[in-house]
Amino acid sequence: MVPTVEWKDGAVRLLDQSRLPTSVEFIDCRDYQAVAQAIRELKVRGAPAIGVTAAMGVALGAQAIQTTDYDEFVNGVAAICEHLAASRPTAVNLFWAIVRMKQKVMALHGQSVQSIKDELVKESQAILEEDIALCKAMGQQGAALIQNGQTILTHCNAGALATAGYGTALGVIRAAWEQGKQIRVIADETRPVLQGARLTAWELMQDHIPVTLITDNMAGALMRQGKIQLCVVGADRIAANGDVANKIGTYSVAVLARAHAIPFYVAAPYSTIDLATASGDDIPIEQRGSREVTAIHGSHSVAPEGVEVFNPAFDITPAHLITGIITERGVFKPGDIAAHFTS
Numbered sequence: 001m002v003p004t005v006e007w008k009d010g011a012v013r014l015l016d017q018s019r020l021p022t023s024v025e026f027i028d029c030r031d032y033q034a035v036a037q038a039i040r041e042l043k044v045r046g047a048p049a050i051g052v053t054a055a056m057g058v059a060l061g062a063q064a065i066q067t068t069d070y071d072e073f074v075n076g077v078a079a080i081c082e083h084l085a086a087s088r089p090t091a092v093n094l095f096w097a098i099v100r101m102k103q104k105v106m107a108l109h110g111q112s113v114q115s116i117k118d119e120l121v122k123e124s125q126a127i128l129e130e131d132i133a134l135c136k137a138m139g140q141q142g143a144a145l146i147q148n149g150q151t152i153l154t155h156c157n158a159g160a161l162a163t164a165g166y167g168t169a170l171g172v173i174r175a176a177w178e179q180g181k182q183i184r185v186i187a188d189e190t191r192p193v194l195q196g197a198r199l200t201a202w203e204l205m206q207d208h209i210p211v212t213l214i215t216d217n218m219a220g221a222l223m224r225q226g227k228i229q230l231c232v233v234g235a236d237r238i239a240a241n242g243d244v245a246n247k248i249g250t251y252s253v254a255v256l257a258r259a260h261a262i263p264f265y266v267a268a269p270y271s272t273i274d275l276a277t278a279s280g281d282d283i284p285i286e287q288r289g290s291r292e293v294t295a296i297h298g299s300h301s302v303a304p305e306g307v308e309v310f311n312p313a314f315d316i317t318p319a320h321l322i323t324g325i326i327t328e329r330g331v332f333k334p335g336d337i338a339a340h341f342t343s
Contacts (some may be wrong), residue, residue, distance in 0.1 A: 003221035005044060005053045007125060010063070012056045012313055015202065016045045017161060032061030032080050039087040039094070042193065046162020047236040047272055048131050051093030054084050058101040062120050065113075073113045077105055082327055089284040090245055090314050092237040097127060116293040131164035134269040137173040137328035140267075142172030142232065143179055145324075145331065150229040153186045153257075155221060156247035157199035158234025158267065168234040168267040169220040172326060177209050184210040186228060190247060191216055192292040192311065216249055223260040231257045235268040242319030242334020243280030244268075248312055254321040266317075267326040273341050280316035288313050 002024060006013050012029040018041065029035045029045055035057030038044055044053050049106045061080035067073050081098045086274075088094060104123045108116045146152065152173055159170030167174060176183055185204055190196035197213055204211040214222065222228050231253055237245040244250070244266050257264040277283055290309035295301045318336035332340055 001222050004046075004049050004164060005056065005128070007056055007059070009122060012053065012060050014038055015044060015161070016043050017199060018043055019200050021159075025335065029057070029060065031059045031064065032084060035060060036084050036087040039084075045092040047091035047196070047234070048135070048163040048269060049161070049166065050088065050091050051097035051271055052124070052128045052131055052164045054087075054094050055101050055127045056099040057084050057141055058098060059117075059120040060147045061126040062117050065117075068113050069160060070109065070113060070116075073116065074105060077102065088286055090236050090286045091272075092277075093271045099150060100127065128164040131269065131271075132166055134271075134328045135163050135166040135168060136175075137253065138168060138169035138269060138326055139166065141328065141331055142265065142326040143148030143175035143181075145263070145265060145326070146172070146176040146181060146230060148181045149221045150181075150184070151184045151186060151227060152230045152232055153188070153222075153253065154200060154231070155188045155196065155233050155250050155253050157192045157195040157203070159200060159203045161199050161203055162234060167203075167271070168326075169232045172232050172265075172267050173204075173209065174207065177207070184212065186219075186222065187211055188216050188219060188249065188253070189213060190249060194308050195247065198297075216252075219253055220256045220259075223256055223262055228260075228262060231262060231264045233264075233266055235266050235272050235325075236270055236314060237277065237331065238266070238325065238334075238337060239277045239279050239283060240275045240321065240338045241279045242325065242337050243283070243286070244317045244319075244322060244325075244334075245280060245283045245314045246317065248315050251315040251317045251321075254317045258321050263323040264321060265324050265326055265331075266322055268278045269328055270341055273327075273337060275338055275341065280318060283314075283316060285315070286313040287311060 065076040159167035294303040
């Protein structure tokens with residue numbers, strides 16, 4: 001796969017996902033403000049990928065702090081972290097990565113500012129490499145749930161594009177395919193930004209994994225016809241009680257799966273689990289601009305000018321609708337997550 005995010009020649013290089021699938025283009029972010037803007041504008045998206053990008057954004061911003069005084073440097077890093085943290089509110093990996101980078105600065109107290117700058121770049125690279133390893137481990141855990149010949153429904157994009165590589169939900173599917181299982185994927189288009197149509201379908205086609213694209217409102221009909229045997233999605237935040245925040249429309253898929261007795265799984269690494277948030281009711285839901293809804297991919301208008309629009313980017317799937325949460329450590333019942341992961 002094309003790298004989603006990487007540190008290259010002193011810049012944070014991002015695959016511009018807003019251009020896919022028609023064009024493969026890259027953005028070289030040369031300051032932390034550009035990194036934050038790329039996150040806000042969905043140039044990079046997917047909770048794990050946002051986390052890795054934020055870590056690199058901290059490292060990038062730190063390089064430009066002109067001081068040799070440790071306390072001044074710490075204050076500068078804190079301002080960078082605050083700016084990056086304001087880019088998107090729902091994906092907890094963003095905040096997890098920022099906290100980890102802050103902790104790295106604290107742990108290096110007593111070293112020169114230049115050496116701390118160097119170590120921050122290394123730490124961001126370590127986060128990237130860990131994410132890939134976690135996704136591959138998660139894939140092996142989840143592949144055991146997929147039987148040969150099954151058709152799997154997924155929503156939004158939780159693949160290599162949404163991570164540092166390999167993917168969460170698509171990592172599970174990818175691992176099953178690599179094991180030789182003859183499977184097929186049904187990808188919801190995922191309105192309003194069409195991550196399923198633009199990204200998931202493209203990514204699976206790159207790997208030659210059979211995929212069929214459907215509109216979001218077709219899922220129930222296909223389930224009723226027995227054409228879907230399993231659902232696997234990603235997550236942007238998992239609360240302590242097992243409630244899951246994911247792309248808007250995930251809750252609808254979960255309700256439909258329960259109505260048709262189809263297993264519904266969530267795949268996510270430990271960095272997506274937020275034990276400090278008690279339930280889904282406490283997860284902040286990002287509200288986005290009306291143009292995403294009133295126009296297709298921001299260009300062709302499909303609604304009357306001036307119509308009122310409600311555009312939450314995420315919804316909450318309650319724990320009781322989730323069959324299991326696939327992690328790098330195993331597959332757990334939603335209510336058991338808190339017992340297996342620590343803050």
